[in-house]
Amino acid sequence: MASITITDVSKTYPGAKAPSVSGISLAIRDGELIVLVGPSGCGKSTLLRMVAGLEDISGGEVKIGDRVVNRIDPADRDIAMVFQNYALYPHMTVRENMAYGLKNRRTPGPEIEARVTEAARMLELGPYLDRKPRALSGGQRQRVAMGRAVVRQPSAFLFDEPLSNLDAKLRVTMRGEIRRLQKRLGTTSLYVTHDQLEAMTLADRLVVLNEGRIEQVGAPLDIYLRPASTFVASFIGAPAMNLLDAELDGARLRLGTSVIELGQLPGAKGAVTLGIRAEDLVPSATGLPFRTDFIEELGAQRLVHGHIDGQPLVLTLDPAMQIDSEMRLSVAAAKLHLFETSTGKRIATAARSGLAVPQPA
Amino acid sequence: MRDATHHPAPPGLIRRWLSRPGPAPEPAKRVQFDQPLLPWLFLAPQLAVIFVFFYWPSVQAITSSFYIEDPFGFGSTFVGIDNYKDALGSREYQRIAGFTALFTVLVTAFSLGLGLLFAVKADKVIRGRTSYRTALIAVYAIAPPVAGLMGMMLFDQHIGPFVRLAAWFGYDMKVGINYWDTAFAMILVSVWKQVPYNFIFFLSGLQSIPASVREASVIDCRNGFTRFRTAILPLLAPTAFFLLIINITYALFDTFAVIDVMVKDKPANNPMTLVYKVYNDGFRGNDIGGSAAQSVILMVIVLVLTLIQFRWLERRVHYG
Numbered sequence: 222m223a224s225i226t227i228t229d230v231s232k233t234y235p236g237a238k239a240p241s242v243s244g245i246s247l248a249i250r251d252g253e254l255i256v257l258v259g260p261s262g263c264g265k266s267t268l269l270r271m272v273a274g275l276e277d278i279s280g281g282e283v284k285i286g287d288r289v290v291n292r293i294d295p296a297d298r299d300i301a302m303v304f305q306n307y308a309l310y311p312h313m314t315v316r317e318n319m320a321y322g323l324k325n326r327r328t329p330g331p332e333i334e335a336r337v338t339e340a341a342r343m344l345e346l347g348p349y350l351d352r353k354p355r356a357l358s359g360g361q362r363q364r365v366a367m368g369r370a371v372v373r374q375p376s377a378f379l380f381d382e383p384l385s386n387l388d389a390k391l392r393v394t395m396r397g398e399i400r401r402l403q404k405r406l407g408t409t410s411l412y413v414t415h416d417q418l419e420a421m422t423l424a425d426r427l428v429v430l431n432e433g434r435i436e437q438v439g440a441p442l443d444i445y446l447r448p449a450s451t452f453v454a455s456f457i458g459a460p461a462m463n464l465l466d467a468e469l470d471g472a473r474l475r476l477g478t479s480v481i482e483l484g485q486l487p488g489a490k491g492a493v494t495l496g497i498r499a500e501d502l503v504p505s506a507t508g509l510p511f512r513t514d515f516i517e518e519l520g521a522q523r524l525v526h527g528h529i530d531g532q533p534l535v536l537t538l539d540p541a542m543q544i545d546s547e548m549r550l551s552v553a554a555a556k557l558h559l560f561e562t563s564t565g566k567r568i569a570t571a572a573r574s575g576l577a578v579p580q581p582a
Numbered sequence: 583m584r585d586a587t588h589h590p591a592p593p594g595l596i597r598r599w600l601s602r603p604g605p606a607p608e609p610a611k612r613v614q615f616d617q618p619l620l621p622w623l624f625l626a627p628q629l630a631v632i633f634v635f636f637y638w639p640s641v642q643a644i645t646s647s648f649y650i651e652d653p654f655g656f657g658s659t660f661v662g663i664d665n666y667k668d669a670l671g672s673r674e675y676q677r678i679a680g681f682t683a684l685f686t687v688l689v690t691a692f693s694l695g696l697g698l699l700f701a702v703k704a705d706k707v708i709r710g711r712t713s714y715r716t717a718l719i720a721v722y723a724i725a726p727p728v729a730g731l732m733g734m735m736l737f738d739q740h741i742g743p744f745v746r747l748a749a750w751f752g753y754d755m756k757v758g759i760n761y762w763d764t765a766f767a768m769i770l771v772s773v774w775k776q777v778p779y780n781f782i783f784f785l786s787g788l789q790s791i792p793a794s795v796r797e798a799s800v801i802d803c804r805n806g807f808t809r810f811r812t813a814i815l816p817l818l819a820p821t822a823f824f825l826l827i828i829n830i831t832y833a834l835f836d837t838f839a840v841i842d843v844m845v846k847d848k849p850a851n852n853p854m855t856l857v858y859k860v861y862n863d864g865f866r867g868n869d870i871g872g873s874a875a876q877s878v879i880l881m882v883i884v885l886v887l888t889l890i891q892f893r894w895l896e897r898r899v900h901y902g
Contacts, residue, residue, distance in 0.1 A: 275797050295797075296804035308794035312816040321812070322802035369798075 223286035223299075223376035223409060225249040225272065230281035231433075232267050240279070241267050242433045252407045254400075258420035259430035260456070265413045266381055268430070272411060273302050273379050285376055296325075301370035305382040307362045309354040309369075315341075316350040319369045333372075340368040343402070360391045367402065378403070380412040384419065396422060417457050421445070429453050447558075451565040454496045454558060460524055460535045462558070463502075467495040469559075477530025479509050483554065489561065489568045496558030499524065502536040508551035511536075513544060640881070647875035651868075658871070665875035675859070675876075682834070682855040685769060689833040692773045694825060697780025698818075702810070704781070705788045715785070722778035726836065730843030733771030737763075744770075758848040765853040768844055772837045779832075780825050787821035788814070827891055834884065856880055 227247040233240040242264040249255050257265040270276040272283055274295030283290050290298045301322070309318050316337055323333045341347045344364045354362055363383060370378055383399070384392045400423055403410050414420050420427055421441045429436040429444065429452075437449040448454035454462040467476045469490045474481040476495060502509075509529045517524040522537045525544060538544065559568040615621050647665050649658040669675050700718055707714050724732070737744050737757040744767075748755040757767045791814060799813035815822075835857050842861075845852040854862065857880060864873030 273797075273801065275800065294804055295801045300801070302798070302801055304794040304798060306792065306794055308792065308798040310795065310799070310813055310816075312819075325803040325805070325808065325812075369802075 224251045224284075225377055225409060225411065226282075226284040227268075227272070228282045228284070230268070230271060230283060231279050232264070232271060232276060233279045240433055242271070245281070245433075245435055247428060247435070247438065249409060249411065251409055254403050254410045254412060254423060254425045255428060256412045256414060256420040256424035256426075257428050257430055258414055258417060258456075259436075261415055262432075263430040264433040265415075265430050267433075269379055269381055269411055269413045272377075273300055274298050299376040300379055301373045301375040301377075302379040302381065303363075303366045303370050303383045305385050307354070307366045307386075309362060309365055311354055314351050314353055315346060315357070315365050315368075318354065318365055319372050322369065322373050336372040336374070337368075340371045343371070344368050344398075359387050360395060363387065363395060364398075367399070371402070371406070376409065378408050378410040378412075380410065382414055383412075384414070385416075392419070399423065418459065421457065427457075429456060431456075447567070448496070449567050451494055451496065451560045454560070458498065460499050460537070463497045463499060463534050464560075465495045465497070465529075465532050465534070466562070467493055469493050474557075474559075476509065477532065479530075481557070483557075489559070492562045493568065494560040494562050494565070496560060497534075497552055498556065499535045499537045501552050501556035502534075502550045503552070504538075504542070504548050505551040506549060508549040511548045511550050513546050513548065516544065643874045643877050643881075645874075646870055647878050649871050651870040661871070665871045666879070669872060669876050669879065678854060678856060678859050681765070681853050685765070685772075685837075685853070685855055686830060686833040688769050689772045689776065689837065690826065690829040692769070693776035693780055693829055693832075694822070696773065696777045697825070698784050698822075700777065700781045701784035701788055704785055718781050719778050721774065722782070724775070726775065726839035727843055729771060729775045730840040733767060733774070733840060734843055736771075737767045758844065758852065761851060761853055764844060764848075768837070768841060768853065771840050771844075772833065775837075775840065776829060776832055780829065783821050783825055784818065787818045791817050823891075823895055826895070827888065830887060831884070834880075856883075 225247075226249070227245055230242065230245045231240050232242040245264075245268060247255070257268060259265050267276060271278050272285075272290075274290065274293065278291050285298055285300065310321065313321065319337045319340060320333050323336065328336075337350070341350055344367060346361070346364055346368055349357060349361060349365075354365065357365065363386075366383070380399070384395050387395060396419060399412075412423060414423075424441050426438060427441050427444050428438050431452050437444055437453045439447075444453060444457055448457060448462070451464055455464060465476060467474050469475075469492075471490070472483045472485055474483055474493075474495065511527050511529050511534065513525055513527040515526050517526070518540070521540075523540050523542075523544070525536050525538055526533070527536075528534055529550075536550065560566060561568060646658075648660060648662060650661050650665070651658045704711065704715055704718060721729075734757075736742050737755070739745060739756065742755075742757075745755045745757070755763050757763045795817070796814070799809050803809040803813065834855065837855065838857055838861070841854055841858045845854055845858075856876065860873050860876045860880065863869045863876065867873075
């Protein structure tokens with residue numbers, strides 16, 4: 222058990238113009254499950270691999286516990302990694318796969334046996350211990366890969382998109398298993414994924430990465446409720462947050478032909494980006510003029526796609542609710558997110574209350 | 583050879599040799615023919631080639647091995663197994679068989695070992711990898727007699743760098759005259775010629791090992807050599823097994839040109855392999871019957887070796 226401290230870490234591949242990861246600082250507390258999430262190419266895997274020791278660290282410092290591990294061999298970092306494509310040794314049985322790392326560390330035989338048995342029991346791999354990986358299903362292979370990490374009893378688990386190769390249903394099951402296992406063992410974990418749903422459901426804290434930099438760190442719900450930038454706003458949450466071009470004129474927010482009274486002076490003016498979550502929009506007698514384009518049925522709710530004053534907008538509605546081709550929408554003032562258009566950064570606004578009913582200009 | 587088990591009824595002994603425990607492989611999709619002759623028609627070209635280039639010469643060799651042929655081609659006399667008795671009983675034959683065994687073991691071991699070593703090293707090279715690999719592979723493009731000639735030059739009494747190198751250490755190397763010096767040169771040139779072939783196969787074998795499996799092993803095992811032995815080498819086993827068979831065949835037969843260049847115009851007391859002796863006795867000594875008997879013996883040796891390899895080694899090879 223240990224904390225992981227990442228200080229100002231960057232990575233530039235030889236021959237590359239721009240760094241893949243730059244100036245990342247992150248303190249992971251003991252026992253915490255941190256999820257690194259971002260689109261492909263954002264540097265999340267590179268960061269994980271630097272912690273694992275599979276990539277050299279170009280700048281900065283990685284500490285596991287009290288030990289700076291920049292120059293330490295991966296095998297000596299006291300970490301265990303679970304790979305996307307399982308990375309099981311095809312010539313070894315499940316038992317040998319799990320025992321391999323321990324054997325190389327000269328763990329006594331009975332101890333290895335005990336740990337493998339315990340891990341197999343925990344992961345329900347008992348009947349498969351003497352099989353080769355090729356005789357296992359995808360989910361079983363991934364459990365073996367986790368077993369291999371568990372038996373090592375390391376300071377930290379590193380997960381590199383471990384569920385990406387599984388089908389959707391199995392992914393949900395395994396997600397739960399990983400969460401349960403991690404809580405039970407209390408091992409510090411760093412988990413990489415590009416799937417925002419997986420990130421939201423698993424994380425104690427979420428780290429959203431974009432182009433090699435941290436966009437936002439925080440608890441999943443905090444990030445969902447207060448995204449720090451338009452990037453985070455559009456990446457976290459499904460459907461993505463609606464982002465609309467608007468204009469600030471004092472406390473009045475002009476959106477197409479409508480005006481929303483904010484009732485309070487935000488710290489900016491001129492062109493801004495207005496963010497509204499799909500579920501925060503409610504039909505009302507007056508408000509934003511919405512034209513319906515098409516509907517996506519999700520069962521529990523409906524996604525209604527349309528536009529207001531030429532800007533696309535999505536809202537989620539209860540299936541019982543009547544949908545017209547033209548509707549008026551309003552939104553709670555506290556649920557409005559304002560971002561600078563140029564930088565995409567969130568504009569700090571104090572909490573507001575009441576329903577902001579947009580009026581025709 | 584895996585497919586051998588599908589073929590209908592090989593003779594009992596061989597079938598028992600080839601059969602391996604474990605689940606039977608999936609039967610291939612069967613094609614139905616309306617006319618019974620049609621499949622044979624499709625097979626005919628292949629069968630013709632096999633018959634003309636393999637069975638017919640084999641039958642010829644087996645037949646002539648029971649006769650003594652007149653050196654001038656005027657006739658032949660049936661002598662039963664006398665040719666075999668002569669060959670196997672002769673001290674010279676036994677000595678050459680011994681040398682052939684030694685030669686095959688050394689050439690196979692060194693060319694496999696070096697090929698693997700180079701492949702492992704080349705696999706790690708990142709900068710300039712293409713030129714490095716090309717340099718290693720280029721040797722393979724050299725024709726065997728040319729390789730033999732180049733080898734002769736390297737060991738030339740007057741200008742050969744190896745001879746000079748030996749002279750530095752006070753050793754007077756006489757390739758073509760001293761038995762073991764010639765043997766050394768033969769083995770060296772044969773190995774040199776075969777290393778690139780093994781290199782290519784080992785390199786592609788190494789590159790087919792998933793990166794994540796290697797990375798997992800880096801985390802699981804600190805010692806590079808242990809890691810290679812326990813996690814990487816077993817995954818190379820199918821490649822190594824294939825190369826083992828190819829290399830033994832190479833050492834036994836394909837080194838002919840190298841040996842020929844090295845011993846052709848030299849005094850009699852030089853090392854040679856069985857296949858060269860077949861040629862020597864048959865075409866130089868005009869002893870067609872004896873030479874045929876030797877080649878049949880050689881055929882049996884190769885057959886037995888191959889069966890042993892498949893029987894004992896393949897079972898321990900992991901096919902991923």
